[in-house]
Amino acid sequence: MRIRIERAPAPVWLRPLIPVLAIVFTMLLTSVLVLLVGQNPLAAFYYFLVDPLSSKVSFIEVLVKSTPLLLTGAAVTFAFVGGFWNIGAEGQLLMGATAATAIGMHMHETPALIAIPLMLVGGFVAGMLWALAPALMRVKLHIDEVVTTLLLNAVALLVVSALLNGPWRDPVSQWPQSPEIAASAIFPKLIPRTRLHLGFLIAIGVIIIVWFILSRTAFGLRMRAVGLGPEAARFAGINVDRTLLTAALVSGGIAGLAGVNEVAGIHYHLIDAISGGLGYTGIIVATLGTLNPWGVALAAFFIGLIDTGAQTVSRALGVPSYLGGVIQATLLLATLAFLLLQRYRIRLR
Amino acid sequence: MTTNDKIPAVEMRGITKRFGPVIANHHVNFSLAQGEIHALLGENGAGKTTLMRILYGLYHPDEGEIRVKGNPVTIHSPKDAIQLGIGMVTQHFALAAPLTVAENVILGYTDSFRLDLDSAQDKVREAAQRFGISINPNAFVKDLSVGQRQRVEILKALYRNADVLILDEPTAVLTPQEVEQLFDGLRRMQAQGLSVIFISHKLHEVMSITDRVTVLRQGEVIGTVRTQETTPNELARMMVGRPTFGVSKPASPPQEEVLLRLEKVSANDNQGLPAVKNVTLHVRAGEILGLAGVSGNGQRELAQVLEGVRPSTSGYIIANGHDITNAGPRKIMAAGVGRIPEDRHESVVAEMTVAQNMALEHLDEFVRNGTLDKRRIREHAETLIQAYQIKAQPEDMIRTLSGGNMQKVILARVLERNPAVILVAQPTRGLDVGATEYVRQKLVEQRQRGAAILLISEDLDEILELSDRIAVIYEGEIMGIVPPDVDIEQLGLLMSGVRQDTNTRPQEENA
Numbered sequence: 064m065r066i067r068i069e070r071a072p073a074p075v076w077l078r079p080l081i082p083v084l085a086i087v088f089t090m091l092l093t094s095v096l097v098l099l100v101g102q103n104p105l106a107a108f109y110y111f112l113v114d115p116l117s118s119k120v121s122f123i124e125v126l127v128k129s130t131p132l133l134l135t136g137a138a139v140t141f142a143f144v145g146g147f148w149n150i151g152a153e154g155q156l157l158m159g160a161t162a163a164t165a166i167g168m169h170m171h172e173t174p175a176l177i178a179i180p181l182m183l184v185g186g187f188v189a190g191m192l193w194a195l196a197p198a199l200m201r202v203k204l205h206i207d208e209v210v211t212t213l214l215l216n217a218v219a220l221l222v223v224s225a226l227l228n229g230p231w232r233d234p235v236s237q238w239p240q241s242p243e244i245a246a247s248a249i250f251p252k253l254i255p256r257t258r259l260h261l262g263f264l265i266a267i268g269v270i271i272i273v274w275f276i277l278s279r280t281a282f283g284l285r286m287r288a289v290g291l292g293p294e295a296a297r298f299a300g301i302n303v304d305r306t307l308l309t310a311a312l313v314s315g316g317i318a319g320l321a322g323v324n325e326v327a328g329i330h331y332h333l334i335d336a337i338s339g340g341l342g343y344t345g346i347i348v349a350t351l352g353t354l355n356p357w358g359v360a361l362a363a364f365f366i367g368l369i370d371t372g373a374q375t376v377s378r379a380l381g382v383p384s385y386l387g388g389v390i391q392a393t394l395l396l397a398t399l400a401f402l403l404l405q406r407y408r409i410r411l412r
Numbered sequence: 413m414t415t416n417d418k419i420p421a422v423e424m425r426g427i428t429k430r431f432g433p434v435i436a437n438h439h440v441n442f443s444l445a446q447g448e449i450h451a452l453l454g455e456n457g458a459g460k461t462t463l464m465r466i467l468y469g470l471y472h473p474d475e476g477e478i479r480v481k482g483n484p485v486t487i488h489s490p491k492d493a494i495q496l497g498i499g500m501v502t503q504h505f506a507l508a509a510p511l512t513v514a515e516n517v518i519l520g521y522t523d524s525f526r527l528d529l530d531s532a533q534d535k536v537r538e539a540a541q542r543f544g545i546s547i548n549p550n551a552f553v554k555d556l557s558v559g560q561r562q563r564v565e566i567l568k569a570l571y572r573n574a575d576v577l578i579l580d581e582p583t584a585v586l587t588p589q590e591v592e593q594l595f596d597g598l599r600r601m602q603a604q605g606l607s608v609i610f611i612s613h614k615l616h617e618v619m620s621i622t623d624r625v626t627v628l629r630q631g632e633v634i635g636t637v638r639t640q641e642t643t644p645n646e647l648a649r650m651m652v653g654r655p656t657f658g659v660s661k662p663a664s665p666p667q668e669e670v671l672l673r674l675e676k677v678s679a680n681d682n683q684g685l686p687a688v689k690n691v692t693l694h695v696r697a698g699e700i701l702g703l704a705g706v707s708g709n710g711q712r713e714l715a716q717v718l719e720g721v722r723p724s725t726s727g728y729i730i731a732n733g734h735d736i737t738n739a740g741p742r743k744i745m746a747a748g749v750g751r752i753p754e755d756r757h758e759s760v761v762a763e764m765t766v767a768q769n770m771a772l773e774h775l776d777e778f779v780r781n782g783t784l785d786k787r788r789i790r791e792h793a794e795t796l797i798q799a800y801q802i803k804a805q806p807e808d809m810i811r812t813l814s815g816g817n818m819q820k821v822i823l824a825r826v827l828e829r830n831p832a833v834i835l836v837a838q839p840t841r842g843l844d845v846g847a848t849e850y851v852r853q854k855l856v857e858q859r860q861r862g863a864a865i866l867l868i869s870e871d872l873d874e875i876l877e878l879s880d881r882i883a884v885i886y887e888g889e890i891m892g893i894v895p896p897d898v899d900i901e902q903l904g905l906l907m908s909g910v911r912q913d914t915n916t917r918p919q920e921e922n923a
Contacts, residue, residue: 279783281775288772292761297721298753299772300741 081405082351082358085397086365092397093390102380110379111372111390120257121371127258129367130328131156133266134321135345136352136359137273138190138314144277144354145310146290151197151212152318153342154219155190159319161223162189163326164231164333167244175247182248182323183265190319191312193219198311202304208311216342223335231333241333250328262324267360269317274356286310318342347395350402366391419482421446421576421607422467422498427476429462436462438631440476444576449598449608451618451639453651454628455706455872460611463628464578467609468500469493480576499569500578505561507553514549517568539571544600558683559590566597570606577601578609583617584708595621613651613706615644615908627651648904652872661856661878667697671864672749672833677727678888679710679717687713689888690727695833695864700855702879702896703868706907710888711868712754715837718866719751720744732832745773750831754838754868756818760810767793767806770825796824801850816847823854834858837868852878872903 094104115121135152142149149155162185170178197211227239234242250261277283288296289306297303325337348366352358373387422444429437437459444450452460465471467478469487478485480496487493493500507516514529514536536549547563556564562582569577583591598608598621612618618625619639627634627650634650672695681687687710695701705711716722718729720741728737734747744751753759760769771778771789778789793806802820804813810821819839826834836855840848855878859865869875875882876896884891884906891906905911 281779281784284768284772284775284784288761288764288768291763292757294721294758295761296772298719298741298751298759300720300745301772 078405081401082353082362082398085351085394085401088397088401089390089394092393093386096386096389097382100382102382107376107380107382107386110376111369111387114375114379115368115371121375123254123257123259125364125367125371126263127260127329127367128370129363130260130263130266131321131324131341132344132348132363132366133263133270133360134324135318135341136348136363137266137269137356138317138321139345139349140352140354140356140359141273141277141317142310142314143349144290145286145307145314146293147198147201147307147311147314148209149194149197149212149311149314149318150209150346151194151215151315151342152321152345153338153340154212154216155193155315155318156322156325156338156342157216157219157223158189158193159186159322160326160333160337161226161322162186162319163248163323164241164244167248167327168242170245170248173245173247175251178245178248179250179261179327182327183320186319186323187316188319190315190317190322192315193319194311194315198308198315201311202307220335223333223337227333227335233332239335243332244326248327249331250324258329260328262328265320265324269320270356270360273317277356282306282309318345321345344391347391347398350395351398353402419446420444420479421481422609423479423482424463424467425477425479427463427466427473427478429459429466429471429473435631437466437473440628440631440633442626442633443636444607444609445624446607447602447605448623449602449610449621451622451625452609452611452628453613453615453618453625453647455613455651455870457630458628458651459631460628461580462631464500464580464609464611467493468498468578494572494574497573497575498578499566499572499574499576500580501562501565501569501582502580503582503584505565507561507564509552509554511553512549513547513551513553513556513564513567516553516564517549517571521572536567536571540567543567543570543604544597545570557590559586559593562586562590562594563597570601575605576607576609578611580611581613581708582610583612583614591617613908615647615905615910618647619644644905644908644910645901648908648910649901652900652904652907661700661859664698664860667699667862669697670694671697671732672835672866673730674718675728675730677714677717677724677729679713679722679724681713686725687888688717688724691885691888691890692727693866693883693890695866697832697864698859698862699880700859700865700867700878702875702882703866703885704872704875704882704903704907705870705885707870709885711837711870711885713888714885715754715835715868718744718749718835719753741773748832750826750829750834750863752819752822752826752834752836752839754841756815756822759822760818762811763809765807765809766797766802766804766813766821769810769821770796773825796821796828799828800824814847815842816850819843819847819851823851827854827858830861830863832863834863834865835868836865838870839867840869840871840874 090108097104097107115125135156138152139149163182166182166185193215197208197215200206200211201208227241231241233240253259253261253263285301286306288299288301289303293303321341326333330337344366348359348362351362369387369390373384376382377384420443424440424442427437427440440463442463454460462471466473469489469492478487485496508519514533517536518532533549540547540549545563545567547560547567553561553564582594586594602608610622622639624636624638625642625647626636627647629651674691674693676690676692677688678686678690679688691714693701703711713722717724720739723738728735732748736744736747767789770793778785790806797804797806800820800823802817802824804817810818839851843851855865867875867878879896881893882896882898883893884903886907886909891911894903
């Protein structure tokens, strides 16, 4: 008997199940780790996945945690669909946060109706600008954007550090954190006495807009064509370079919005740990959501759930909260593996 | 001479190789004498490369036996072949560009765990001198020209003690000067007892370098002749054979109006070398102008210039009254040019649906109130699917379609707009008989409608069946324009770069 691996697309019914299979597979793998710390995996996954949904407070916390992921996930999706492999949502987010802080600090005399839109626009533009150089290098010089966008993440973090240790250092505490933004620049709460803020609605709005552009406009279809078959797109008369540039810049802008969201919705000032990997997690979210905006929304919610659950599980069972990160990483690898596997078929003969 | 010299270096007997229903080699007998340069001559798809890939262990024959120096052998992989002293240099070099020449040569052929680069360099330099290959072992491959890289490949084979060298169309990528250097090198190696198999379809090269020629056509050996005892004409006849004429097109009076006019158009290939040289062609309304030629003589680049995806370096192009010189696809389509390219995957997005691909070229026409009119896109696809008998649903991914149906999608997308000028390259390559007939029929219909059609094809039967006139391209130049009832030997010679001014009677191009 011989085992052969052939290229063959997975049957249609199997495709929506792929992320689900990836999740199940991830659970099986991470169970081993839970067992290693001497706990019952079923109990651990109960606290990870079910317990956060059982109370209103923790459910809202899941939504809060999902909010930036909706944005970074949407940002990465927009770029990936257009064939621009933007690994730089992290840096673009940081730049958006920086711009939001710069604007927000000076809004003490300005009403919220002006301050908030101004910060959103500023954050979007800052993210766009941070994506501009890699996009131009890709289009004009054919330099791989995976490398350039990734490297710029480190640069962005250094820029933030420089600001926080220099001109923006908090004059009162001398901590490396910026002064607080004006009260009028803070996102209003959606539900009083919770952390759920305006950013959540903005994120949902962005998901809807991204969905609309990608699947309801001619531009979206052209972008898809550029992403899936650049040569054929060029042959069909689509301006591939301009499309790539647009995809990259809009993606950077959305990531910038995620930065605004963190400053105006959560922290109210800039710290260098403001992102803590939200941009990278956006890649997981986009991949897990199979680059479909609704899938991205689900994936963002799921990752938000795991993030919240990681706190619960460490409190309840003493399982390190790092396990949440391990699960996310395993999930990404499992999803990628399953997405690859769906193109092949193993045949025994 | 000892008796040993009379044993062939390589002997292949009754080799048959099938790929699915296609028979690539059919009972092929081939014998390579020691110390000779032996050409394998034939058109594209004649089975030359398949035969050599079998010898090099890349394919396994379905039938037949191979003997090396008289011993029956089974060659499972290139590793086996190398051990038997067989080396192969393909058109696509397998070199690591960031490494030096010496490093590339010894790569995968080091004898110990420790890597002594200094002695390796000396050994490589010594080998290069022995075989008369002028190359600097310390040069980085990325800095080398194509010709020099080829020398590295040859050196690589010789360094592995090859005494049989297979060269698969070695001159395809070389400049004329580099070809001369290559031939000088080969003669020197031959003097040292090396046997060479030289795959080619260029007659003058075969005539100048080889001792014997084996001609393949459609997977079968037509014959083996001594180069000194043959003529280019005989080889051309053996290579091309007698074509069978299919159903012919209706006779129609030639129209005067020139709808596609190329004037002294030149273009470069991907390496930046001239691939299309001063091509002047006029295609009239209601006419199919066939462009015949062996693959790799500039057809692809010329087609891409007309498709708007490759810039021309000089000359100009007028289509349907519009100047489309260096215009992009949009402008070319707007001028009324329909484009059916050589590589189907270059014009359709495999991971998108039939309906989306059918709308992609004119997406603006499928937008209502700023959003995509998905219903119109689907209905449009349904109409075309019915009209062109495409076996697919609008929502099917292009990737799932057969080659014939994929080509029909492209055909439908182009022809539904009744283009004044049609550029079509290799329209039936890889298609089955039914789809081939269908596509050819559609092209004839377009001719009857009054379209000017430039048909680029390496399938000579197709050219002869469909064309009203035939232009022959060789190394980027138009060798001549002949009527479709031309003597087949003539055509073969033109395609091989042999111009016979007395007989060619190039037609006047002053429409």
